[in-house]
């Protein structure tokens with residue numbers, strides 16, 4: 001992490017909305033460091049650490065891992081990076097994530113906005129099931145997806161509402177093609193003053 005306050009953009013949306021897909025393009029174009037909370041948690045689970053089994057249980061059930069674990073992983077990854085621009089994907093996903101971040105990181109970073117990639121449950125489910133063929137993820141199946149959607153509606157949507165009230169939400173209709181979504185995402189980053 002550099003000496004100046006790290007700049008953070010959060011990326012939220014239902015499972016399979018295309019967060020990872022758009023983040024790849026944002027990284028290539030605007031030189032952000034992409035930190036996916038889900039990827040960090042899966043890597044920690046695969047490391048066989050003492051929290052591995054606990055994390056796996058939460059992921060299979062589509063539940064949100066306690067914030068202390070997730071923030072520790074995000075913070076470590078931020079510390080290990082030289083640059084100043086961070087794209088934090090899939091976080092904060094519930095009130096526990098939101099409050100934990102505010103308490104531990106809130107005054108240490110310059111959080112600019114939340115990119116909200118929004119699509120309906122049907123689109124989200126189809127994309128995750130299509131991804132299942134190559135992702136090898138334990139949660140890209142119909143049963144886990146139903147639970148993930150309930151978690152999204154009950155826990156993540158209220159967090160997005162909070163950001164909206166703070167004027168930080170930037171919504172994009174993510175049901176369009178990857179290229180069409182990308183055009184809108186670029187407009188949002190340009191408006192926020194980021195240059196390619």
Ligand SMILES: Nc1ncnc2c1ncn2[C@@H]1O[C@H](COP(=O)(O)OP(=O)(O)O)[C@@H](O)[C@H]1O
Nearest residue numbers: 015016017018019020021127131176177178181
């Ligand atoms: N706009 C889109 N239209 C069609 N398929 C998409 C779109 N965006 C992403 N995908 C595909 O849907 C799946 C889920 O995308 P991903 O970026 O992994 O979503 P998330 O990170 O939100 O879970 C992937 O197989 C990806 O290639």
Ligand SMILES: Nc1ccn([C@@H]2O[C@H](COP(=O)(O)OP(=O)(O)O)[C@@H](O)[C@H]2O)c(=O)n1
Nearest residue numbers: 015016037038058059063064065090091093
């Ligand atoms: N902030 C977060 C993000 C993900 N997760 C866990 O990781 C799973 C996968 O999240 P992800 O962001 O990789 O995937 P999508 O649900 O967006 O496709 C979630 O269903 C949660 O179980 C979490 O506990 N806390």
